[in-house]
Amino acid sequence: MSKKTWKVLAAVVILVSAVSYLAYAAIQSGRTYYLSVDAFLADDNPPMDRSARVRLHGKVDSEGLQADSGGLRARFTLRGQSKHMPVDYRGAIPDSFKSDIEVVVEGRLGEAGVFQADTLMTKCESKYMPESARAKAESAS
Amino acid sequence: MNEYDLLGNWSLLLALLVCGLGAAAAVLAAWKKSSPLLDTSRSAVYGAALLLTLASIRLLLAFLNNEFRVEYVASYSERAMPVGYKIAAFWAGQNGSLLLWAWLVGVLASLAAWWSRRDPGRQQAVLLGVLLVAIGYFLALLRWAMNPFELLPQSPMDGNGMNPLLQDMAMILHPPLLFVGYAGYTVPLALTAAALACGGGLDVRWLNRVRQWNLASWIFLTAGIVLGAQWAYIELGWGGYWGWDPVENASLLPWFTSTALLHTLIIQRYRDRMKWWNTILIALSFLLCLFATYLTRSGVIASVHAFGQSNLGWFFLGFMGVALLAWGALLGWRHEMHRARAGAWRLWSRESFVWAGAALLMLMLLGVLVGTMYPLISALFTKTPITQGPSFYNTLIVPMGFVMAAVMAVAPLLPFGKAALPPRRLAVTLGAGVVALLIVAAVTLTQTGYLAALTRHGFQTAGSDRLTGALWLGGTAGIVTVAIVAAVWELVLATMLGEAAFRARLRRVGALSAHVGLALAVLGLAGSAFAVKSDTSVEQGQSISLGGYTLRYDAVRMVRGANYAALEADIALISPDGSTRTLRPQKRIYHKHPDKPNSEVDVRSTPKDDVYVSLLGWDPDTRQIGIHAMVHPLVIWIWLGSALLMLAALGCLLVVPPASPGATTGEAEQAQSKDLPSAS
Incomplete structure (x- = not known):
């Protein structure tokens, strides 16, 4: 050559x-692994270390939501289809955060089964999905 | 049948019929060489645009008259909303934005049909046929998959109203700008199909038209992306402008191909090369708009934004598949029209650098695509989907973007082909860049205390992120300097060389100013390496220090606006030099949305940095407020640089290149392109 x-x-x-x-x-x-609360808590699940950093999606339970009025800490129950898990989030609470909405949290499972989250995102579903379509999707699932 | 059917649904159906008949007429016109059929086909484009306009007016009236029986209106509007927002609610959801997109495709297609009405018959027929198929596709999508005229069983008293987050000027303009860009990419596709199918070839006439359409669409797309970033910065309250969310990434995909195309077209013009790149980039720009919409609207990727599950997927995938096959067949059939100038590429030439820049843009596109689709890709290998967060993009895309910016700054300094390098100009420009790099890096290292830490504690503990940050900032400062010196040099030449060369030079000044704009924006992005933030609770009178500033919480109170009540805090911002001013972030509660508080951030912006404060809440028991404070260097340059980029691009759009290469006598590159065989 x-x-x-x-x-x-x-x-x-x-x-x-x-x-x-x-x-x-x-x-x-x-x-980052991205899964639902149910999949994360399922017995047969973890292909990964349980203490690994993960992203979980689920719904904020209507009961037990304690948001600091200072806006820097929220404790709530993240609910999936059948399982649920307590979450302790530290950081700025997004404006759209409230009970009964879909959220994504990122962090690690801490002691006593409480998920220690440092990232909290709300899905702004209202932006792209009319109420009735959402109801349809919910009843279908 | 009801009134919505008449103007809404029937307009859409009739438009679809018109498109079908028009496309058939176009095929016949091409075959029979019949000009009445051609006129029919052209009228069909106008007709479809008119019917889409009627349907759009119908939806707009439904918003203005509070017709909440229309599900789409009920979902996004409410009685109390100001008229401006009612109009904007038109594109607050996916069905309405699709109608807007379709309407824009119709209008732009009509313009393209009008401007090419004197083209050779066959070429026009293909152009019209492709445009009509594209409009027809959108109409089918609107009619059967995302109909904005769906009715509710009974009319509710009031609508849901628009999300308060979207009630903002930037958010009102952002979607239409994006959609003008998206819609615009339909025309270069049709023009190219016509040029290839009818043997007209990829000549200068074609080049000029594709350049204009691509550049205009690019300006709108860029404006849309920048406005979206600005909205996120001000409205979302976390102080970031780009989160690498799938929806944001989606708008970036066609931007990469379109940006590459702007430049590879120049190489075809002056060097008769990169024709394959151009015909492929044109198709990709169009298809990626659809693909981006598919990714974000069909629910295949769980984005923070898009959460709908729907059967839209097949509508998009099917059409994209057919379009891709058709394009492949067309390019294969007309491969001889892509025959380019033979011979070796010289490394230190303009075309090599443009090629490298385009290749980098394609790699960045691939990176963003892989990152966005990672949950889907990983599902092939593991049971648990894996997402890629911002650090994926920061590690992969940011360095590539940096190299791309450097290539961008240097390329215009190099001559086309084998012409001699301009040694004086290169030395002065690049020298200035290196000096700027060294000065800025040195100053940054001193100011951030890296040098002190280095001499005291050694390399290991001095903090490598401060070193990389300084190199980042120095490098971008160097790029900005090179771009500025090159643009000024060109401007001086343009004024010195006199009338004949002035126009051609002016176009180069425009292009180089656009590079300065982008370089400044990149400098602004580099500033994020030094952003510091703090989320804390503070008591009245207590201060926090952040990035050299002191923030003191002085007071909190309730204030009332027209349709909201707000908690407002007085935060004294004390600069290192002792000057003080008060920032007043608010937490608003709109009467209509008591459950959706909205942070109204306060930002003090200077060329050096932004101080950004948002109020998170107030605890009546402890009397503390929660604040999210951020000192973010150089942010303002992102917006100023982008503004310059778009203005300069607009200038380039207005100074159209001459129809024949011979007319540019006096332009430096002409000396080398005289030996080119004419492309036509």
């Missing part, structure tokens, strides 16, 4: 390995 071909080949190898490394590092750093 000519000198030029070698040069091009070397450049390609370097670029491809740089991008692959970036992609690998990115996938490792950003990955």
Whole structure:
């Protein structure tokens, strides 16, 4: 092979390995399991360590919601289809947070089975889904 | 039958019929070379646009007259809402935004049909046919999958009203801007199909038209994305402008291809190369708008925004599949029209750098796509879906974006083809960039205390994130400097060279100013590496210090607005130099939405940094307030840079390139492109 071909080949190898490394590092750093409360608590579930950082989705139970009026801490029960779990969230409470809405929490399972969350997101479903469609989706599930 | 059927549903159905007949007429016109049929087909485009306008007016009237029997109106409007918001509620949900999108496709298609009415017959027929199929697709979607005219069994007394978060000027303009961009990408697709199918080829006429449509759509899309980011910053109350949410990512996908296309078209114009890139990017820009909508609206990805489960998926996937196959067949059939200039690429040439920039944009697109679809991709391998959070994008997309910005700054300095490099210009421009890099990095390292920590504790404990942050900031400052020097140099040349070259130079000044704008925006993004925040409870008179500032909680009170009551806090902001001003964040409760409090943040913005305070709550027992405070350097440059980017792009849109390459005599690159075979 000519000198030029070698040069091009070397450049390609370097670029491809740089991008692959970036992609690998990115996938490792950003990955979080995303599952429902039920799936997380299911006995046969954990392919991962129970104490790993996870993202859970569920509904805020209508009972037992204690939101600090200072707006920096909320304790509530995250409810799935059949299972539920207490959550202790520390951080700024989003405006749209209230009982009976779908939320996503991120954090780890702490001692005594209380989920210690540091991220709380509400799904702004009202934005894209009319009430009746939501009712349909709920009755279907 | 009811009144909604007449103007709403029947307009849509009739429009669909018109599209079908028009498309059939276009096929016949191409086959029989009949000009009356061609006129019929063109009229069908106008007719469909008119009928879509009628349907849109009907929905608008339903909003203005509080016709809550229409489910869509009941879901997003209410009696007490101001008229402006009632109009905006038109696109507050997915069915209405689809109607808006379809209407825009109809209007823009009519413009395209009008402007090409003197084209050769066959070419027009294909153009009209493609436009009519696209409009027809949207009509079918509207009629059978997302009908905004669905009725409720009985009319409720009042509607649900619009989410208070959306009651904001930026949010009112954001969706229409995005949809103008989305709709605009239909036209380059149709123009290209016409050019390829009828043997007209990818000539300069085609180039100019595609450039104009793509650039105009790009400006709208960019404006929509930036406005969305600004809305998130001000309205959501967490102090961020971009969360890498699937809905945000979706709008970015066509932006990547469209941005690449803006530049690869230039390479085709002056170097007769990258034709495959162009025809593929044109199709991707169109398809990614649909794909983005599919991803976010069909519920395949559980985004924070989109939560609907629906059968929309097949509507989108089916059409995209057919469109992709048709495009592949067309390109395969007309592959000889993609024949480009032969010969080696020189590394230090404009076209190599544009190619690299386009390739980087495609890699970024792939990265964002993989990140967004990760829950789906991971489901193939594990039982539990895995999502990718912001750190995925920060690790992967941000470095690529940085390299892309550097490529962008350097590319315009290089000549096309094998022409000699301009040594003086390169030395001055790049030299200025390196100097800026070193100064900014050094200042940042000193100011953040990294150097002190380094000399005292050694490399290990000095904090590598401060070092990378400083390099980030220095690097972007270097890029900004290179872009500014290049633009100023071009401006000086333009004024010195006189009349003949002025116009062509002016276009280059526009393009280079757009680069300055983007570089400034990237600088603003780099500032986020130094953002500091604090979520705390404070007592009256107590202070917190953050990023060199002191924030003192002085007072809290109740205030009343027209349709809300609010808790308002006085927070004294004391700058390092001792000057003081008061920030007044509020927590509003709108009368109609007692369960949806809305944070009204207060921001003090300077070129150096933003101080951002939002009031989280007030505890009457402990007499403490909760605040979310943030010192975010350089944010203002994101908005200023984006504004410059769009203004400069608008300038480029107004200075149309000449119809034949020969007319640009005096432009530097002409010297090298004279030996080109004419593309037409």
